[in-house]
Amino acid sequence: MLARTEPLTTGHEKIVLQIGGMTCPHCPPAIENALKSIPGVCNARVNLANASASVDFDPTRAKVADLLHAVRAIGYSAGTAKVRIPIKYMHCSSCVVRIELALQLTPGVLSARASLATNAVDVEYQPEQTTFAELQHAIESAGHRVAEPKPAKTPEEQELSPEEVAQREEYRALMRKFWFAAAVSIPVMGLSYPDLIPGLREWMPAGSETRRIVWALLGVLSVPVLLWSGSQFFTGMWDALKHRAANMHTLIAIGISAAFLYSIVAVAWPSLFPKMSLAEVFWDVTDVVVALVTLGLALELKAKGRTSEAIKKLIGLQPKTARVVRDGREIDLPVEEVIVGDVVVVRPGDKVPVDGDVQEGSSSIDESMLTGESMPVDKQIGDEVMGGTINKTGSFKFKATKVGKDTALANIIRMVKDAQGSKAPIQRVVDAVSGYFVPAVMILAVLSFVAWYLFGPEPRIIYATIVLVTTLIIACPCALGLATPTSLTVGIGKGAENGILIRSGDALQTSQKLDSIILDKTGTITRGEPALTDVVVASGRKEEEILRLAASLERGSEHPLGEAIVKGTEARNVKLADAEGFTAIPGQGVSGRIDGHDILLGNAKLMRERNIVLGALVNHWEQLAGEGKTPMYVAIDGQPGGLVAVADTVKPDSKAAIETLTRLGIEVVMLTGDNERTAKAIARQVGIERVLAEVLPDGKAHEVQKLQLEGKTVGMVGDGINDAPALAQADVGFAIGTGTDVAIEASDVTLIKGSLQGVVTAIEISRATMRNVRQNLIGAFGYNALGIPVAMGVLYPFLGLLLSPIIAAAAMAFSSVTVVTNANRLRFFEPKRVVS
Amino acid sequence: MTPDRWVVLVLGLFLVAFIVWFFWLKQTKGVRAAETSSGYQEVMVLVKGGYTPDTIIVRHGKPVRINFRREETAGCSDKVIFADFQKSAELPTGELVPVELMPKEPGEYAFACPMGMFRGRLIVE
Numbered sequence: 001m002l003a004r005t006e007p008l009t010t011g012h013e014k015i016v017l018q019i020g021g022m023t024c025p026h027c028p029p030a031i032e033n034a035l036k037s038i039p040g041v042c043n044a045r046v047n048l049a050n051a052s053a054s055v056d057f058d059p060t061r062a063k064v065a066d067l068l069h070a071v072r073a074i075g076y077s078a079g080t081a082k083v084r085i086p087i088k089y090m091h092c093s094s095c096v097v098r099i100e101l102a103l104q105l106t107p108g109v110l111s112a113r114a115s116l117a118t119n120a121v122d123v124e125y126q127p128e129q130t131t132f133a134e135l136q137h138a139i140e141s142a143g144h145r146v147a148e149p150k151p152a153k154t155p156e157e158q159e160l161s162p163e164e165v166a167q168r169e170e171y172r173a174l175m176r177k178f179w180f181a182a183a184v185s186i187p188v189m190g191l192s193y194p195d196l197i198p199g200l201r202e203w204m205p206a207g208s209e210t211r212r213i214v215w216a217l218l219g220v221l222s223v224p225v226l227l228w229s230g231s232q233f234f235t236g237m238w239d240a241l242k243h244r245a246a247n248m249h250t251l252i253a254i255g256i257s258a259a260f261l262y263s264i265v266a267v268a269w270p271s272l273f274p275k276m277s278l279a280e281v282f283w284d285v286t287d288v289v290v291a292l293v294t295l296g297l298a299l300e301l302k303a304k305g306r307t308s309e310a311i312k313k314l315i316g317l318q319p320k321t322a323r324v325v326r327d328g329r330e331i332d333l334p335v336e337e338v339i340v341g342d343v344v345v346v347r348p349g350d351k352v353p354v355d356g357d358v359q360e361g362s363s364s365i366d367e368s369m370l371t372g373e374s375m376p377v378d379k380q381i382g383d384e385v386m387g388g389t390i391n392k393t394g395s396f397k398f399k400a401t402k403v404g405k406d407t408a409l410a411n412i413i414r415m416v417k418d419a420q421g422s423k424a425p426i427q428r429v430v431d432a433v434s435g436y437f438v439p440a441v442m443i444l445a446v447l448s449f450v451a452w453y454l455f456g457p458e459p460r461i462i463y464a465t466i467v468l469v470t471t472l473i474i475a476c477p478c479a480l481g482l483a484t485p486t487s488l489t490v491g492i493g494k495g496a497e498n499g500i501l502i503r504s505g506d507a508l509q510t511s512q513k514l515d516s517i518i519l520d521k522t523g524t525i526t527r528g529e530p531a532l533t534d535v536v537v538a539s540g541r542k543e544e545e546i547l548r549l550a551a552s553l554e555r556g557s558e559h560p561l562g563e564a565i566v567k568g569t570e571a572r573n574v575k576l577a578d579a580e581g582f583t584a585i586p587g588q589g590v591s592g593r594i595d596g597h598d599i600l601l602g603n604a605k606l607m608r609e610r611n612i613v614l615g616a617l618v619n620h621w622e623q624l625a626g627e628g629k630t631p632m633y634v635a636i637d638g639q640p641g642g643l644v645a646v647a648d649t650v651k652p653d654s655k656a657a658i659e660t661l662t663r664l665g666i667e668v669v670m671l672t673g674d675n676e677r678t679a680k681a682i683a684r685q686v687g688i689e690r691v692l693a694e695v696l697p698d699g700k701a702h703e704v705q706k707l708q709l710e711g712k713t714v715g716m717v718g719d720g721i722n723d724a725p726a727l728a729q730a731d732v733g734f735a736i737g738t739g740t741d742v743a744i745e746a747s748d749v750t751l752i753k754g755s756l757q758g759v760v761t762a763i764e765i766s767r768a769t770m771r772n773v774r775q776n777l778i779g780a781f782g783y784n785a786l787g788i789p790v791a792m793g794v795l796y797p798f799l800g801l802l803l804s805p806i807i808a809a810a811a812m813a814f815s816s817v818t819v820v821t822n823a824n825r826l827r828f829f830e831p832k833r834v835v836s
Numbered sequence: 837m838t839p840d841r842w843v844v845l846v847l848g849l850f851l852v853a854f855i856v857w858f859f860w861l862k863q864t865k866g867v868r869a870a871e872t873s874s875g876y877q878e879v880m881v882l883v884k885g886g887y888t889p890d891t892i893i894v895r896h897g898k899p900v901r902i903n904f905r906r907e908e909t910a911g912c913s914d915k916v917i918f919a920d921f922q923k924s925a926e927l928p929t930g931e932l933v934p935v936e937l938m939p940k941e942p943g944e945y946a947f948a949c950p951m952g953m954f955r956g957r958l959i960v961e
Contacts, residue, residue: 026940072874074875074899166909166928166929170909236885238885239884239885239886239908240885240886241885242885242886243885243886243887243888243890244858244859244862245859245885245886245953245954245955246859247912247953417924417926418922418923418924420924421915421917421923421924421925421926421950422917422919422922422924423917423919427952430952431948431952434951434952434953435952435955436860438859439855439856439859439860442855443852443855443856446848446851446852446855447848447852449844449848450844450845450848450849453841453844454837454841454844454845477951477953478951480951481912481950481951481952481953482951485950485951504922
């Protein structure tokens with residue numbers, strides 16, 4: 001959400017707008033056309049890679065607001081930040097107008113709306129063009145003052161989210177209903193079977209008036225169970241019926257109503273039955289089924305709440321306050337009022353409130369909550385810090401670069417939520433079934449009633465009723481419906497806990513069956529920046545001396561190889577000297593004078609031209625070059641001094657991660673634009689056999705495709721910007737994270753921590769989650785496929801086995817709780833840490 | 837076959853036919869989303885036992901905003917998923933939750949709750 005304007009010579013202005021929501025190559029032309037159609041816009045160019053539009057326009061004819069409006073009108077988000085500034089003493093509508101006008105005249109402000117109701121003004125502005133101080137100045141120029149910000153809430157004052165309150169309330173309500181139904185069930189169960197209990201048998205013999213009165217009383221007792229404890233079944237059924245749909249509630253409601261109605265008839269009009277023994281009551285069925293299923297719903301609700309624990313933890317990381325420097329004073333602000341450009345102070349033990357760059361001081365920061373990396377990370381001036389992480393040791397100040405919904409943490413939360421709401425392809429099986437499931441069960445129940453009535457043993461009406469009720473109650477559409485989404489929620493949450501953002505159920509499901517993984521070399525296997533690796537000295541020289549001379553000479557150079565030498569030397573605590581007469585010799589090296597000596601640093605060509613006899617050093621040079629390094633000769637006063645070599649070094653855990661991938665049965669391929677020799681050298685170090693070297697940047701996607709044509713499911717690991725086409729081509733694209741820029745669109749999986757270990761963990765999580773999903777689906781399908789026929793009495797002709805509706809209710813309640821509990825088992829997943 | 841058996845058989849078959857007709861042979865007329873001045877095609881959807889309306893007709897190439905309002909507490913409907921658009925939204929009870937989509941190709945797209953009990957269709961012309 002940044003924008004930048006620079007005046008052009010012709011009275012035109014150029015502005016760069018950040019555009020959100022661009023996902024495909026068709027988007028840029030659409031946005032360009034929309035922008036160009038505005039009168040006053042001369043040119044517009046949209047860059048998909050960095051999600052920005054650069055527009056040349058005539059400010060007298062077109063306003064920035066028009067540009068933004070045009071972009072938004074075609075469905076993209078464009079550029080600005082909003083802030084609410086509290087105003088002191090704003091009483092009248094003329095104040096409102098004055099403040100609004102003053103703000104609107106400030107460059108960079110697009111709209112300002114003050115309200116007497118809130119005593120605040122809402123400003124929409126472009127963060128790069130204006131600062132808080134300027135906004136404040138504008139308000140003061142209108143004769144008003146910015147009110148002291150209200151003190152921010154402390155964590156203890158933070159109450160639960162409305163959803164959590166609602167969920168907790170619903171759980172309590174269900175439990176109250178359960179306890180009532182359970183309490184009624186006990187006497188009803190006993191008194192419904194007087195013939196089985198000595199004493200009762202004599203007191204209320206079959207057919208007696210006493211028994212009828214007792215049973216009638218039990219019926220009265222069961223009415224509130226049916227209508228209060230079981231109310232959710234009836235309201236649920238009714239809401240669905242209005243849409244001509246049926247759900248679990250429909251089945252339970254019909255089942256318990258059937259049992260209840262039969263009992264009413266048995267008590268009220270026993271003479272309707274041909275035999276007295278048929279006039280039985282099923283109050284116990286109604287009460288116990290209501291109690292068990294309600295308990296099941298309550299337990300399921302509780303367990304389902306636990307599946308989203310990971311996202312709740314992430315949301316809980318969001319800091320509430322920030323200590324910001326304004327007018328030279330440090331003040332505590334609610335984090336929502338921090339704007340881009342604010343300088344934020346962080347003390348030891350504080351949470352970093354928003355994203356930004358360190359400007360002053362240094363510290364080490366615990367980023368484990370976002371990256372999964374347990375070691376604290378050192379931060380120096382210029383380093384990026386992320387909101388939500390915890391400052392451990394030092395104090396520092398940083399400049400806010402991303403606030404509100406743009407921070408890395410907010411993006412992570414949004415991405416995890418989106419992913420948890422997506423569907424895995426395996427879910428399609430369930431979707432195909434679920435639309436037909438409940439009506440099909442109802443049809444089966446009716447058919448088995450008819451069959452039992454036509455062909456069953458006497459008393460037919462009782463058997464047929466029991467079978468009808470049992471079939472309706474045992475069927476459990478919930479277990480089927482819960483099987484995939486609950487596991488997915490836990491699995492994706494688990495990924496986020498380990499610094500791995502899995503973008504969709506699709507990516508999660510595909511990751512488990514990857515045959516090949518292509519690793520980009522630079523920045524993925526290696527650190528992506530050269531480092532000093534070797535020093536070789538000619539006889540009579542010291543290592544420290546050679547390093548000191550080489551580094552002192554290179555200090556003036558801005559070449560990355562030179563920087564690597566300087567950095568590596570400083571790391572060895574060698575003091576550098578000043579060089580005189582530094583000269584860069586293009587394509588050869590550098591020369592200069594240090595402490596009165598003539599120093600040369602460069603390649604063989606440079607040495608040859610200066611007539612330096614290299615002798616034994618040539619062999620060392622060959623050997624180092626063979627290892628994929630870049631060696632450079634050092635000559636002192638025309639004599640060979642030694643060699644220094646730099647190379648892009650392998651990340652410490654790359655080797656172990658690649659070994660683990662191979663052990664998981666995945667072929668690992670290295671892809672690089674580098675020459676074959678360098679590529680092979682790195683591949684040897686980390687244990688990769690298949691190397692695709694000298695691949696041009698445009699050819700990477702093609703290499704992925706070639707592997708796919710071998711019939712393989714291919715994963716590609718690379719950085720999200722340069723490798724975007726290859727990541728998109730791969731079946732699963734893993735983007736190696738770059739600090740706070742987590743919203744990388746081309747990738748299916750984003751690894752926040754830039755380590756290959758994340759790929760291993762992502763695959764492990766994917767395998768564990770999909771195993772869990774399969775267990776759930778097999779369990780849920782199997783349960784219904786076995787339970788429904790048994791309830792219909794299929795086994796009765798062979799084994800004489802018929803289920804009681806009460807057992808069916810217990811099984812049904814248990815099955816959906818089991819599915820959710822099994823999904824919750826994934827919470828205990830721990831990634832295997834490979835030690836190199 | 838005794839007469840009571842005939843009665844049960846006929847009633848049973850009638851009931852089966854009724855279930856098939858009532859639940860499976862329903863035809864719903866879609867509701868066309870209204871176009872607002874801001875260029876969106878907007879429509880309100882009530883979430884209670886199902887989606888009302890459950891068939892929404894829009895035109896392709898223009899952004900769509902569907903405002904969901906959930907008026908029940910049943911656990912299943914607390915999310916709505918547009919699988920084809922890779923979009924989902926949480927629907928806290930009583931809150932108006934807008935879901936914005938950009939249908940590029942004409943066709944029929946389903947939306948549903950995570951368990952697939954509530955279903956709706958977005959018809960893009």
